[in-house]
Amino acid sequence: MKKTEKVIVPFLIVIILTMVQSGLVYAENIDFTYDESNRLTQTDKIQFIYDNNGNLVEKMKKYRDNETYVASSDFSSNQGRNYWYYQEWDGKEYKSLGWDDSLKQWKGSQYWLRVAREFQHPDGNDSVRKWVAPKRGEIKITGKVAKMEGQVFGDGVQVKVMKKEVQMWPSSGWHEIAFNDTQGIDVNITTEVEKGDSIYFIVNQKQTIDYDGTYWDPKITYITSSAIKEFSPIQGDGNWYYQEWNGKEYKDLTWNADLKQWQGSTFWLRIAREFQHPDGNDSVRKWVAPKNGKIYITGKVAKLEGQIYGDGVRVKIKKNRTQIWPLSESEWENISYNDTKGVNISLMTEVEKGDSIYFIVNQNQTIDYDTTYWNPTIMYIPSVYNGSKEFSTIQGKDNWYYQEWDGKEYKNLTWNDELKQWQGSSYWLRIAQDFMHPDGNDVVRTWISPRKGNLQITGNVAKLKGQVLGDGVRVKIMKNKNQIWPGTGMHTISSDDIKGSVINTLVEVEKGDSIYFIVNQYQTMNYDGTSWNIALSLFP
Template identity: 35%
Template structure:
């Protein structure tokens, strides 16, 4: 198994450095497609740049599997005259890359199998056949002319995970299944049953579709496997499979990896005539001929020897500090399955290949031990790691901010303060196709490839064919509060409004899903929309703040200054309850001298009612009467909290209210008067304050002159910083 990196180097994003530095390298007349712009591979400078870039990445990161994609050959200026040279340079590029990087792999892909040519395939180690679901047929028939182990034939297997892009940890059972699956295939490769020179046969079965079955033998046909596709319709059934490719007079010992047949030995002629009786076929089953010493066969009881010269040393690996372990390999009479790594008496890892392990954030003072485990689970004794000096010192504490705001973090570099600035090509908006904007230093803003595709500190503007997308990248794991207000910035000039949404990358860094919106805003909407929601994020996940045009992009400047706060958030509306004290919130009134809990929860209205008719508190609303309406938060711990929110009237006709925030008996914000007609702007606050466990924060709404029409919109948030 090898790291696979998707990198279609003949495709380039608008706004990328290579396009900015060499606009003449882009194919004449090219437009942005799904993969971006096309570099003209017929040009020698383009060929050399791509080869150098591919080699540089291999040198920097070590051998990995280069997965290419996109279209290496493309019309230039509407003509296909350059496409022959593009094609020749493409093949030459693959050869030159392999010559320069003999340990690297190539995974061929071009929107599936559009470069599925013999000339390209001979340089590829693996090759995608199709982006669509051709089920098992593509591999079954393509293997008539192409090496079976270079193309994707979906052999069935137990529940494993072949996707290592996700942030989420793997289920331990699935993780172990995955290790065993790859180990079994490594063993088959060592027996000559996986690789470039295997022979492929197509067995028949007693009943059913035989295209779900493929058989492979080694070069002299002394060993063989039969596998079943993952789409096999006869799982859990009994049937007979008739192999081919066995030498008639040679003996073949039968085994089944999942136990679906009876072990026995007969000649090749016997097996071809009588077949193999399969009982209750299960996913992952493999019929084996003369393959008896595989991992898990249960035929080995010899203890392996322990590793030696185990060394522990501080190190950096992929920018992470920790402890690296190295050792001299142990030995086994058949097959070493893995090395088991123990730290302070607890098993923390299994190393299936190589004699190296890296313990992220490990301490050099911990005790590390390594032992050998063979294919049938026999184990050696532990070898304890000895300390080796010369490694780097532990880094000093790194302070990662807990609060991020678009306007205050804004800058002229992509990624600065965890923010980046993109445009989204609307024909591919469903696929989240993003390209870089370019910095406009004259106007202190980011600009796309249209005049009005813009992002500034606290506003965004979509273009006619490009949406504006502000991206935030999580610097650490944690719980965040995502808050902000969105309003049109040119409301009096006749625009038709925008569509706004927030997406996240989720478990897969390259995929996204809506977490808020989409919402449509009219062109005269200066009141706007507020968003306050809580997410759990992993380091490296991203949020995308998108502004899209509606009918046209005229006068679509949109004020939006999102804020992300790490911590433990308490949002009034989300924590609202019919029980006093639930989620740290109390619903009270102030009579001028004492705070009293409201006693009546009106479930039909979803509000608390105090001692007076109009004295109420809802999920995000408050209404005073003669007494003040008081929403109270009780600190569950000592620390620093961030208070944020906006207070405005819920309707017109009254004389307004007075809003105040107090900590215990001290005023910390206000008093602020909200005018009776102010249903749009209101008064906003955003500040930090220290609290001790048990402290109370009071969010108070007081009538101004009278209590008529005093419904007040107020959804305060309190976030305890880490």
């Protein structure tokens, strides 16, 4: 009986694998996405659109994945659909355009201010196409901007790209597009975004509006590492490797060109584009970090459709020698023999360049029907720090320190447990969760960078409500011994300025660099309570 099983089981697996390879079996499990009102918004093939009252108004084929956004393909008569908005800039604020159904274009406050599927046209105010990031991550912005065919007169246009209030391209000023330049320029930008960040594509008329129709079809793509999309017959391509684990060491598999799969030391040990199969040794897909940073690992692991027999499999994820999922070092995540829904993985971890992330499938007791669907996706994300939310009674916790500056050196403050504040060498020199107060010496909140990267500093600094007397304060930001904001001197916050100033600056940092947020008392320290909501995003 046992001998017969060994003959039949591989034969059945051969049939199933052949069906999968030939397209007779659709191997990828279908996912469903719901919005905050628990309405179905998309399946693998269909996108559902609702109006403001929650009524289904359109059901359409999904033409792109969740990682790519193209202005022309996503163009719509609804503001915000597919995360695109259509606006104008008057020099002070962005305002939404109105939809002209007869023209099938967005139209602004002036007749020729337009945004259409593939072009923009300014008129007095700038013409703006805006995209809002639906999630955190690293994005690549591409697309050609040029004068439209048939619009080769006038004095040309000026263009630029902004991320919130920070100019991204060109580095300063405007990029000039000559009146007859239909070849234009290819934009290619890589940047990190937080959920809700706005990217603005702006066209300015220059001197006149004559013939200012400008072709611009931006494409925005989240940069991710996907096991399925980057599957390759080459070890290390896309930072992916295909291995087996024998309990002592990882060994590379060999590419089988006939099967279009990686094959191990035993016949059924395989890795294909969409699945892994153990056989004695564990089947291991490995990703090697190309740079330092924080990564977000997602993906579903489940039994493959048509493989719902046997005794199931066990799976885990390791970073180098440390298990990171499931959390218990001694445990595996069990996928039962008929579980085609599986488990959705969502975890974050810090990596150094060269760190290995292992996606491991173990056969459990037998190898029968152990074909396992697993599509790991890896995305670098910024590390986020917040001075108020991470306020602590411990110096150095979450990289924050509480100090004073006497003109020669920084000195640590002392925690006052009764006041629940940090207190300095003079009575009113304080740092609390939501304010800073100088007294003779400057009061300083310090952050130490845990690694190399690009640091975006945002936040608002203002006088504290109820502290609107005195002669105001002065503030600045230093990186080590170099001032990074404002450009020179100190920024003055007047005595009654509770709205304050918005800060948004980007600076490169090395591991161990100190960022100092400094409040100076000006002439007197009376009513110098200062609110400073510091938010930091550290990008790889």
